[in-house]
Amino acid sequence: MTSLSLYNTRTRTKEPFTPIDPENVRAYLCGPTVYDRAHIGNARNVVIFDVLIRLLRRLYPKVTYVRNITDVDDKINVRAQERGVSIEEVTEAPINWYREDMGALYTLPPDIEPRATEHIPEIIAIIEKLILNGHAYEAEGHVLFSVASDPQYGKFSGRTPDELLAGARVDVAPYKREAGDFVLWKPSTPDLPGWESPWGRGRPGWHIECSAMSWRHLGENFDIHGGGDDLIFPHHENEIAQSCCAFPGSHFANVWVHNRMLLVNGEKMSKSLGNFLVLHEVLEKAPGEAVRFMLMRAHYRQTLDFSDAGLAEARKELDRFYRAIQLHPNARERKVPLHLVFDALLDDLNTPQAIAALHKYADLAFAGNEVGAVALKAAGELLGLFNMSPEEWLLGDGFDQVEVDRLTNLRIAARLRKDFVESDRIRDVLLKEHGVIIEDGPGGSFKLRKA
RNA sequence: GGUCCGGUGGCAGAGUGGUGAUGCAGCGGACUGCAAAUCCGUGUAUGUGGGUUCGAUUCCCGCCCGGACCUCCA
Known part of the structure; x- marks a missing residue:
């Protein structure tokens, strides 16, 4: 048997996979931000990673699969304010939905499912390290990562600092030293969720939670990090910058596995196009x-x-x-x-x-x-x-068992006396009224399956 | 505009420097009372123009077309 090769976004080539510790392969998948139902794109991501995890488990004695839940974020805050409830109340249902929907796709649960809100101390610790190392600065209650302090920044996603600057299409906040600097910690007003920190009451920015959770559960260096390819920039670029600068000498994830996006009926899925496919709704119409x-019929x-x-x-x-x-x-x-x-x-x-x-x-x-x-x-x-x-797959139980039995018995009798007009009529009734196809086998045997 | 990816038969979708997987659909046949399932057979498919090569779908260049990313989207 040959060994596992994976395409590594970091090197843009397919390379042999070599675990850091063959006794424990460590993998991290960027999980959901929980404010709504998961969509079909989330499903591709999880299914593909599930195949990878199942394969790794065949190859190595132990695999630690971490998939986070981001349960504090501005979208969640907006929902909470709209409804006048806490963020916990907003995130509770989506977390359960996510687990149910992914379970319906027969994906294995992660070994560890850490939540951002339960890793605030780790988040603060990393930010403190970054400030200490000169990679982050405080400004107007915010803590920002200084892109200029990291010569490696942009390398992962293949961007030069100039390009990053030229591409910055949002309004640059006045307290940023450089347009590309991103928020590690931001202040919270009393009506927003917040945690006490050396920089006052506030909440984490996007990106930092993944650095904190992967560090806590997998260490400074681990084997595989996965996600959708739209996360390459800025999310993963920023994760790498934060983690590598916080822990000098570390390299964060060895192999980066990114799946391509999904189209829906030929178009990119977006809420404005109205083709946003909610996984739960897809699962009501088709078996998981x-x-x-x-999702496995095309290469990831x-x-x-x-x-x-x-x-x-x-x-x-x-x-x-x-x-x-x-x-x-x-x-x-x-x-x-x-x-x-x-x-x-x-x-x-x-x-x-x-x-x-x-x-x-x-x-x-x-x-x-x-x-x-x-x-x-x-x-x-x-x-x-x-x-x-x-039998469950081909026939299921969504039909009138008693009536179908009665009809199939009648048909057997009709066939025995070679009354094919009657047996064909019964076959037609079975199909049209019960949605059951009857297939004749040798010696008068038959099989049923749903149409 | 910048960066990156892709264009394979009716459709979906792999692989490969040397007679182009696999599935679905179609057509012909076998089997069946007839079907269904299964089996056998079947189809001028590698966007386009050059280059390298004994030979290119595969490598290189141009062009056309499509897509993704370019600060909170998996």
């Missing part, structure tokens, strides 16, 4: 496994168009796999080689190629070889697929 599968570094047609195809492909598994209900579990799937995933998580391998296993199963079905199930575990029985 189909959504998960669809490729733009993926989330369309109804694509979702329908994903379902059909899963149908085929479940049929292949169903063909061998008594297949004995045993070790089977999964080179095809492993090799695909080891090569920078090539999920489309892994899916092609799944089809090869299905071919084998359909040809009568139960090894195909065993391999399919084993590969499914690695990919987070085939979480239910074939």
Whole structure:
């Protein structure tokens, strides 16, 4: 078996993955800011990282997977003020929704799910270090990171200081020394959430919470940091600047894994376009496994168009796999080689190629070889697929069991007396009134599946 | 404007310096009472113009088209 290669945003190349500590691989994924329902783009991120974590767990004895919850932020504050409630009351439901929705996609929960509000001491500690090291300064109650103090700044996202300056399209606050300087700590008015700090009552800026939480739970240096590619700048650039300047000699994350954005029916998802797909709503119309599968049908570094047609195809492909598994209900579990799937995933998580391998296993199963079905199930575990029985997937229980039984019995009788007009009529009733397709097998046997 | 990424058959979507995966859809056939599922067979697909090479879809350059990022969006 070859070893794992990952495309590293830091070096812009695909490189072999070498853990800092093979006994404990440490990975961090930028989690949600909790003020609303998760959207389908969040789902891609989590599903892809889930595949990576599952793969790492096969390769290494221990993996520590940290995914944060950002539960203090200006958007949250606005919601709280609008509703006249605390930020805890705003964030509670979205946190639960997020866990439910991601669970419905069969993603494994992180080992540690730290919250920004529970890491204020670490945030303050890092800011103090930055001030001490001359990388941050206080101005009008704010603490700002000084971009000019960090010669490495901009390198990660491939920007020169000039470009950064030219690109600054927001109004530059007067207390900033340079337009590119960003806030580490900002003062809170009494009506806003705040914590006591050496700079007065205030709250953290964006970016600093991830530096604090990854430091606390994974250390100054860790293996993998993931997120959507829109976070490369400014979020991750700033995280790197903060962490590396706070801890001289450290390099923060070794490998940066970024997934591309998602399109919805060919357009970028945005609230103004009205094509903002809320994951919860997608899950009301399609099985979680189909959504998960669809997100795996394109390579993670490729733009993926989330369309109804694509979702329908994903379902059909899963149908085929479940049929292949169903063909061998008594297949004995045993070790089977999964080179095809492993090799695909080891090569920078090539999920489309892994899916092609799944089809090869299905071919084998359909040809009568139960090894195909065993391999399919084993590969499914690695990919987070085939979480239910074939019967549950193909038929489910959303139909009138008693009536369907009665009709199928009538049809058996009709077929026995070769009354095909009647048996075809019953088949039609089953489909049109019960949404059930009946498939005849050898010797009068049959299978049911939902249309 | 700057930086970066991509353009593969009807659609989705991989790989590769040397006869272009995989799935869906289509067409023909086998099987079936008929279907469905399955199996077999099938299709002038690598945006465009140059260059390098014995040979390019793959490497290099130009062009066209599309997309992302450029301070709080995964």
